[in-house]
Amino acid sequence: xxxxxxxxxxxxxxxxxxxxxxxxxxxxxxxxxxxxxxxxxxxxxxxxxxxxxxxxxxxxxxxxxxxxxxxxxxxxxxxxxxxxxxxxxxxxxxxxxxxxxxxxxxxxxxxxxxxxxxxxxxxxxxxxxxxxxxxxxxxxxxxxxxxxxxxxxxxxxxxxxxxxxxxxxxxxxxxxxxxxxxxxxxxxxxxxxxxxxxxxxxxxxxxxxxxxxxxxxxxxxxxxxxxxxxxxxxxxxxxxxxxxxxxxxxxxxxxxxxxxxxxxxxxxxxxxxxxxxxxxxxxxxxxxxxxxxxxxxxxxxxxxxxxxxxxxxxxxxxxxxxxxxxxxxxxxxxxxxxxxxxxxxxxxxxxxxxxxxxxxx
Amino acid sequence: xxxxxxxxxxxxxxxxxxxxxxxxxxxxxxxxxxxxxxxxxxxxxxxxxxxxxxxxxxxxxxxxxxxxxxxxxxxxxxxxxxxxxxxxxxxxxxxxxxxxxxxxxxxxxxxxxxxxxxxxxxxxxxxxxxxxxxxxxxxxxxxxxxxxxxxxxxxxxxxxxxxxxxxxxxxxxxxxxxxxxxxxxxxxxxxxxxxxxxxxxxxxxxxxxxxxxxxxxxxxxxxxxxxxxxxxxxxxxxxxxxxxxxxxxxxxxxxxxxxxxxxxxxxxxxxxxxxxxxxxxxxxxxxxxxxxxxxxxxxxxxxxxxxxxxxxxxxxxxxxxxxxxxxxxxxxxxxxxxxxxxxxxxxxxxxxxxxxxxxxx
Numbered sequence: 001x002x003x004x005x006x007x008x009x010x011x012x013x014x015x016x017x018x019x020x021x022x023x024x025x026x027x028x029x030x031x032x033x034x035x036x037x038x039x040x041x042x043x044x045x046x047x048x049x050x051x052x053x054x055x056x057x058x059x060x061x062x063x064x065x066x067x068x069x070x071x072x073x074x075x076x077x078x079x080x081x082x083x084x085x086x087x088x089x090x091x092x093x094x095x096x097x098x099x100x101x102x103x104x105x106x107x108x109x110x111x112x113x114x115x116x117x118x119x120x121x122x123x124x125x126x127x128x129x130x131x132x133x134x135x136x137x138x139x140x141x142x143x144x145x146x147x148x149x150x151x152x153x154x155x156x157x158x159x160x161x162x163x164x165x166x167x168x169x170x171x172x173x174x175x176x177x178x179x180x181x182x183x184x185x186x187x188x189x190x191x192x193x194x195x196x197x198x199x200x201x202x203x204x205x206x207x208x209x210x211x212x213x214x215x216x217x218x219x220x221x222x223x224x225x226x227x228x229x230x231x232x233x234x235x236x237x238x239x240x241x242x243x244x245x246x247x248x249x250x251x252x253x254x255x256x257x258x259x260x261x262x263x264x265x266x267x268x269x270x271x272x273x274x275x276x277x278x279x280x281x282x283x284x285x286x287x288x289x290x291x292x293x294x295x296x297x298x299x300x301x302x303x304x305x306x307x308x309x310x311x312x313x314x315x316x317x318x319x320x321x322x323x324x325x326x327x328x329x330x331x332x333x334x335x336x337x338x339x340x341x342x343x344x345x346x347x348x349x350x351x352x353x354x355x356x357x358x359x360x361x
Numbered sequence: 362x363x364x365x366x367x368x369x370x371x372x373x374x375x376x377x378x379x380x381x382x383x384x385x386x387x388x389x390x391x392x393x394x395x396x397x398x399x400x401x402x403x404x405x406x407x408x409x410x411x412x413x414x415x416x417x418x419x420x421x422x423x424x425x426x427x428x429x430x431x432x433x434x435x436x437x438x439x440x441x442x443x444x445x446x447x448x449x450x451x452x453x454x455x456x457x458x459x460x461x462x463x464x465x466x467x468x469x470x471x472x473x474x475x476x477x478x479x480x481x482x483x484x485x486x487x488x489x490x491x492x493x494x495x496x497x498x499x500x501x502x503x504x505x506x507x508x509x510x511x512x513x514x515x516x517x518x519x520x521x522x523x524x525x526x527x528x529x530x531x532x533x534x535x536x537x538x539x540x541x542x543x544x545x546x547x548x549x550x551x552x553x554x555x556x557x558x559x560x561x562x563x564x565x566x567x568x569x570x571x572x573x574x575x576x577x578x579x580x581x582x583x584x585x586x587x588x589x590x591x592x593x594x595x596x597x598x599x600x601x602x603x604x605x606x607x608x609x610x611x612x613x614x615x616x617x618x619x620x621x622x623x624x625x626x627x628x629x630x631x632x633x634x635x636x637x638x639x640x641x642x643x644x645x646x647x648x649x650x651x652x653x654x655x656x657x658x659x660x661x662x663x664x665x666x667x668x669x670x671x672x673x674x675x676x677x678x679x680x681x682x683x684x685x686x687x688x689x690x691x692x693x694x695x696x697x698x699x700x701x702x703x704x705x706x707x708x709x710x711x712x713x714x715x716x717x718x719x720x721x722x
Contacts, residue, residue: 021561024562024722194555194678197548197692197693198688198692199692201385307688308687308688308691311684312683313681315679317677317678318679319674322673322674323560323668323676326669327559328559331558331560331721334722335719335720337722338722339720342707358720359693359719361692361699
């Protein structure tokens with residue numbers, strides 16, 4: 001497979017780490033990155049080390065994704081970090097513009113779109129606190145005539161449906177959209193698809209994750225906010241409206257440990273899409289500890305099914321507790337991006353979940 | 362992806378079960394199958410139920426793969442079973458010809474090749490007791506001008522090298538060759554590639570398998586023979602020259618339980634090819650119990666690596682003891698076949714191992 005060029009929308013925790021991990025891969029060339037205030041483009045390849053050094057601890061967003069605020073009209077609400085919090089610097093000088101490669105802009109997404117024609121793939125590393133935020137970004141790429149691959153790392157079942165409604169539009173436009181390509185649902189539904197290979201019928205997929213986020217907390221407030229929306233008594237609107245202090249109070253109430261059950265996580269619809277099992281047969285839960293870097297529980301994917309010779313069995317995939325959430329997001333996201341480029345090149349455009357990109361019968 | 366048509370060379374344990382499992386998949390249409398004595402072809406799709414019923418317990422081979430015998434001149438040594446043993450019927454009336462769809466032939470492989478032009482993929486479900494047996498079959502497809510996908514389920518490192526020497530020939534011919542696509546190396550190296558997604562560098566891959574083969578023993582003598590060749594003091598030549606009684610004596614000596622360490626299994630070269638780690642960092646071993654259907658040990662893939670943030674960790678994939686070898690061969694083989702067809706359709710011909718077909722960065 002020839003070289004793949006890609007852009008990253010959002011340079012928060014996920015965006016930054018994806019740029020970093022891409023340096024360990026052959027044939028992946030980051031050529032554009034943007035945040036709320038700036039954009040960096042070099043079609044021969046960004047200087048990732050310089051970009052990361054210049055923006056380290058220097059992000060502009062607050063983890064809310066200002067899609068309804070004044071920025072929405074111009075840039076669709078792109079924010080610098082996708083995560084926000086703990087910034088060394090805020091305002092006009094923050095984020096990508098602090099890099100030698102950065103240029104200030106009021107319209108970062110439009111600017112990336114303007115450069116996108118020769119770019120193979122665009123990773124949307126933004127929080128999605130409004131359900132239709134990422135679908136609307138996709139619409140803008142369609143409207144601009146982009147033909148290529150869009151990848152997100154979202155986690156909400158209903159957003160997949162919104163993208164699915166656009167499947168024909170994407171096919172006509174020549175866009176392959178890979179959704180949910182991060183750690184979960186991406187990595188773990190991929191593992192479920194692999195584990196399902198022993199079976200002709202799958203009865204149950206159980207996904208249970210543990211995240212210890214002490215040192216990563218500041219960089220991943222957007223993700224924490226999204227998780228809070230899964231707690232009993234919260235939804236995306238209430239989670240989004242919480243102030244930083246209110247989030248701290250909530251975390252305090254739970255002694256820093258948030259436990260989730262029956263999450264509306266995209267894993268269910270993605271596994272159904274891939275033909276692995278019915279969405280109802282998928283359960284997702286986990287424990288988030290924001291006061292420790294130790295994982296509070298071991299991330300485990302269990303797939304129970306029936307073999308062609310009539311046995312019922314459970315295959316399991318476990319991530320070592322010493323693999324961080326960040327480590328488990330970025331490798332898979334880039335892997336699925338490459339797999340999406342393959343689909344695009346063969347002309348199979350449309351919407352894909354990670355499990356659909358796995359070899360499977 | 363549109364419908365995929367495929368042929369199966371060999372209707373022993375693996376060939377038969379692959380035909381059976383394909384009935385559970387969408388868009389996979391078996392159109393040809395052959396053994397030593399016969400061939401069945403229907404480009405609209407074989408009646409798999411009839412074929413399997415007619416040939417149940419009715420196979421012609423003896424698990425040796427007569428590539429050097431008198432048949433070699435005409436059919437390259439294709440045998441009915443790929444496994445042999447315990448046949449209800451032998452000789453001219455055995456195997457595929459017992460099916461309503463079967464026609465007798467002295468040149469089964471040539472007959473499949475003659476029908477191959479519209480066939481997307483050919484699964485070579487034959488034992489490979491001579492290292493160059495499967496490579497030589499591939500040569501015949503090349504010579505006949507076949508353009509499509511060839512898949513094998515072989516297990517020997519050095520055969521991969523032989524195929525690799527042909528990579529340019531395959532590319533020129535328009536052939537995508539997927540090698541080692543069964544349970545091991547196929548399923549388990551795929552799992553290793555998945556588990557490696559947490560890491561920017563992999564230090565060690567440990568593959569440890571358990572197989573309980575009591576009820577499947579008669580149908581899988583070819584596989585047992587191949588495994589014996591991995592024991593200390595044996596190689597492919599000595600394993601091939603063993604009589605059935607000698608194999609029984611050997612099994613008796615070990616009380617039916619054969620344990621293998623540091624096997625020359627294709628996993629190592631396949632993982633190196635895929636860029637996961639060096640071949641030297643892969644260790645393969647396992648326990649085969651031919652007197653019990655219970656697995657003597659749990660099949661486990663352990664991948665130890667370093668994350669981008671500097672942690673060393675081990676991810677693991679485990680197959681439930683209740684998944685049989687057969688269940689773990691056939692699903693992956695068909696899955697990798699589909700992935701191979703994708704590569705072929707995008708024009709990326711050549712030689713692939715299973716791990717190369719996984720989404721990965």
